[in-house]
Amino acid sequence: MLNPHSPALSQSPxxxxxxxxxxxxxxxxxxxxxxxxxxxGTGVATLLSLIEHSEIEAVDERPLLSEVDRGTLxxxxxxxxxxxxxxxxxxxxxxxxxxxx
Numbered sequence: 001m002l003n004p005h006s007p008a009l010s011q012s013p014x015x016x017x018x019x020x021x022x023x024x025x026x027x028x029x030x031x032x033x034x035x036x037x038x039x040x041g042t043g044v045a046t047l048l049s050l051i052e053h054s055e056i057e058a059v060d061e062r063p064l065l066s067e068v069d070r071g072t073l074x075x076x077x078x079x080x081x082x083x084x085x086x087x088x089x090x091x092x093x094x095x096x097x098x099x100x101x
Contacts, residue, residue: 040084
């Protein structure tokens with residue numbers, strides 16, 4: 001069993017930061033929202049495609065995904081979309097409260 005505190009594990013991170021933008025693009029709320037929208041939009045589209053594929057490729061009239069799995073994936077897609085909408089709403093509120101110079 002690996003020791004999580006061993007030097008070998010602490011020297012090599014298991015997660016590498018990722019950004020859709022080039023490194024030269026400065027951090028901003030707009031950049032963050034665009035990246036969230038890219039990830040959530042692509043993820044939701046993939047989930048819905050899987051659900052549709054499950055229905056189309058049914059075997060003996062039984063979808064590949066169970067009703068429970070289908071419901072779980074739909075709720076994940078709904079929740080992710082709502083979270084993205086909340087982040088966008090916060091950005092809109094911030095933009096609308098900024099007073100022009």
